[in-house]
Amino acid sequence: MLMRHVHPKLQFTHMLPYGAILHDSGVQFVVFSRSAKAMRLLLYDEVEDTEPTEIIPFERETDRWGDIWSIFIPGAGTGQLYHFQADGPRDPESGQWFDGKILKTEKDRWFVHYVGWGSNFDEWVTKDRIRFKKK
Numbered sequence: 001m002l003m004r005h006v007h008p009k010l011q012f013t014h015m016l017p018y019g020a021i022l023h024d025s026g027v028q029f030v031v032f033s034r035s036a037k038a039m040r041l042l043l044y045d046e047v048e049d050t051e052p053t054e055i056i057p058f059e060r061e062t063d064r065w066g067d068i069w070s071i072f073i074p075g076a077g078t079g080q081l082y083h084f085q086a087d088g089p090r091d092p093e094s095g096q097w098f099d100g101k102i103l104k105t106e107k108d109r110w111f112v113h114y115v116g117w118g119s120n121f122d123e124w125v126t127k128d129r130i131r132f133k134k135k
Helices: none
Strands: 019-023 026-032 038-044 054-057 068-074 081-087 100-106 109-114 123-126
Touching: 026 081, 038 068
Parallel strands: none
Antiparallel strands: 019 026, 026 068, 038 054, 038 081, 100 109, 109 123
């Protein structure tokens, strides 16, 4: 006779793949973040592009599993340029922020370089993404 039982706590026996996972009909984009409150996938056509071709927000209810954010993009393939963009708590004492230096200003946006990161992570951001340090 089969008996109902409580499922054991989820355990992983091997490292999960993160990044871009190629499938026959598209790409699964996967990233780990314990403290992100929102996640976006930015897609680019060319390495030189300073603006993404497309910004795809992750849906918190359907694209997040614990601390893992995952989204499938049909039609994406080998060579797709991308990066993840996360929003989360600002808690410098706990290391939860990225120090940035504003390199350029243009109307209501700023071109930011993140200290300690390569220039390929530099990006234009809007006011909702800027948090000025208190003096």
